[in-house]
Amino acid sequence: MQADCANCFGLCCVALPFSRSADFAVTKSAGHACSNLRQDFRCGIHTQLRDKGYPGCTVFDCFGAGQKVSQITFGGTDWRRAPETARPMFEVFPVMRQLQELLRYVTEALELPPARPVHQELRTALAHIEGLTRGTAESITGLDVNALRDQVNPLLLRAGELARAQVPGPRKNHRGADLIGAKLSGADLRGASLRGARLVAADLSGADLRNADLIGADLRDTDLRGADLSDALFLTQAQLNAAKGDASTVVSGSLRRPAHW
Template sequence: MQADCASCFGLCCVALPFSRSADFAVNKPAGQPCSNLQQDFRCGIHAQLRDKGYPGCTVFDCFGAGQKVSQVTFGGTDWRQAPKTARSMFQVFPVMRQLHELLWYVTEALDLAPARPVHKELRKALAHIDGLTRGSAESVTELDVNALRGEVNTLLLKASELTRAQVPGRKKNHRGADLMGAKLSGADLRGASLRGALLVAADLSGADLRDADLIGADLRDADLRGADLTGALFLTQAQLNAAKGDAATVLPPALSRPAHW
């Protein structure tokens, strides 16, 4: 469930649209290759993306969906070799990414010992989603992903509640809260629910975020310098990449310190 760009046909650089903004230097419609995409499907400015005005690219994470679509769904035949497959391939990719994101969350939930009461249901969900990712292009694009996410989220919420219940003391509930630009430096948010919270440009420097549920939290430009994210639940690499941190930020072992920190 980690991106292997060498096994992908540059799908995130073609299938997805982006608009000229602080994240992207130009406009690009869905289905049109980025001008920086080379013939070998590698990015021509990969080492300079931020300097060239493409920080949005450094944040994106496909959770391994790119290689799944490229090597499994389409059997290793790229859209340049078989132009007739291009439209279908580009439609499958964003759906597959959502499925792989769910696989990431469910796999993490299965590693949470306190969530053992829902492990059986989580294992069933994992097998079901994995099976869906191996279906045909048509079956993938026809999926009702929103309905599936709703079903899986019920299990993830149970896993979160069971795990955070082990944290001593009263836990804060900021689920879905608008905390954009909030001053939370040094805040005690251990075991808190920050599911879907808007934390854009929030000051979380030195905050205690151990065992906090961060699924879906918007951490763009959030200050995580010196914050403790030990055991943070459902935190993704993409969320970290979008935030600001430093060498003192404590990360969960499954995630890497972004190069731009």
């Protein structure tokens, strides 16, 4: 569930649209290749994306959807050699990304020992979603992903609650809260629910976020310098990439410290 660009046909650089802004230097419509995409489907300015005005690219994560669509759904046939595959391939990609994101969350929930009471249901959900990702292009684009999320989210919520319950004492509930620009430096947020919280440009420097549920939290430009994110629940690489941190920010697991920190 990690991007493998070497086995992808540059799908995020073609299928998705973006508008000229602080995140992108130009405007590009969906289905049109970015001018920086090379013939080998690699980015021509990959090491200079931020300097060239494309920080939005550095925070994107397909959760492995790119290679799955390229190599499994379309069997390794790329859209340049077979132009008739271009439109269906570009339509499948954003749906597959959502499925892969769900797989990533369910997989993490299964790795939480306190969530054992819901592990069987999570395993069933994992097998079902994985099966959907192996379907045809037509079956994938026809999926109601919102309905699927409605089925899976209660399991993820329960898993998060069980894990957070391991933190003694009262636990803050900021689920869906508007915390844009909030001053939370040094805050004790162990075991807090920050599901879907808007933390854009918030100051969380030095905050303790161990066992905090961060699923869907908006961490764009959030100050995480010196924050402890070890054992944070459902934190993704894309969220980290969108935030601001430094060498003293503690991350763990499969997550890596972004190069721009």
